[in-house]
Amino acid sequence: MRIDIISIFPEYFDVLDVSLLGKARQSGLIDMNVHNLRDFTHDRHRTVDDTPYGGGAGMVMKPEPWGEALDSVLGSEPTAVSEDSPLVIFPSPAGDVFNQAMARELSQEKSLVFGCGRYEGIDQRVFDHTATRARVRLVSLGDYVLNGGEVAVLAMIEAIGRLIPGMVGNPDSLVEESHEDGLLEYPSYTKPQTWRDLEVPAVLRSGNHGAVDAWRREQQIERTRRVRPDLLGEA
Numbered sequence: 001m002r003i004d005i006i007s008i009f010p011e012y013f014d015v016l017d018v019s020l021l022g023k024a025r026q027s028g029l030i031d032m033n034v035h036n037l038r039d040f041t042h043d044r045h046r047t048v049d050d051t052p053y054g055g056g057a058g059m060v061m062k063p064e065p066w067g068e069a070l071d072s073v074l075g076s077e078p079t080a081v082s083e084d085s086p087l088v089i090f091p092s093p094a095g096d097v098f099n100q101a102m103a104r105e106l107s108q109e110k111s112l113v114f115g116c117g118r119y120e121g122i123d124q125r126v127f128d129h130t131a132t133r134a135r136v137r138l139v140s141l142g143d144y145v146l147n148g149g150e151v152a153v154l155a156m157i158e159a160i161g162r163l164i165p166g167m168v169g170n171p172d173s174l175v176e177e178s179h180e181d182g183l184l185e186y187p188s189y190t191k192p193q194t195w196r197d198l199e200v201p202a203v204l205r206s207g208n209h210g211a212v213d214a215w216r217r218e219q220q221i222e223r224t225r226r227v228r229p230d231l232l233g234e235a
């Protein structure tokens with residue numbers, strides 16, 4: 001998978017060199033390229049924002065640097081938008097909320113482009129123009145305020161990256177995780193059997209695999225009912 005990221009804070013993405021994703025990049029499974037939006041400005045101050053038309057608080061990101069950055073990533077010749085076009089994702093509180101199903105969908109893409117704007121937003125024409133030559137999606141990490149899209153993109157890339165075939169050693173560990181079956185995970189235990197007077201539940205030491213499976217399922221359902229009843233409808 002090819003991933004391009006456009007941001008005024010390219011250093012945010014230095015952490016992607018470490019851990020699992022770092023290995024995926026070294027092995028060529030993920031080809032990731034970070035672009036500094038300011039490299040596509042032409043004034044001495046490398047200006048990327050300006051005051052909003054119509055007034056109001058905050059600044060809006062100017063369309064010209066975005067246009068040039070996206071031209072450089074997508075190519076500047078006009079091409080018809082199709083299923084095969086790159087998918088450009090703009091993290092935005094106004095987007096569809098990111099979840100495991102979306103991560104799974106996005107892990108199938110050949111080319112993802114992430115455009116990191118600041119919270120107040122990007123000139124609307126950037127989205128409208130980009131939609132004439134690529135598929136465009138606004139995606140929100142959740143209902144809280146971040147200063148910009150960078151942290152949202154880091155989270156999305158981690159969730160997507162680990163689902164790319166060849167990424168995780170043990171494929172079972174992907175299936176057994178929270179959200180893959182629509183339920184939260186069951187509690188896990190390891191040795192020692194007694195720790196600070198706390199015991200590992202007897203059923204897990206019984207050797208009865210049927211009983212273990214039933215107990216774990218019950219724990220998943222009970223946990224989900226308690227903290228995330230909204231998930232039970234789906235599961």
Ligand code: JBH
Pocket residue numbers: 091092093117118119139140141142143144145146147148149152
């Ligand atoms: C994107 O993903 C969003 N969730 C919450 N806040 C944001 C702020 C800027 C960009 C987001």
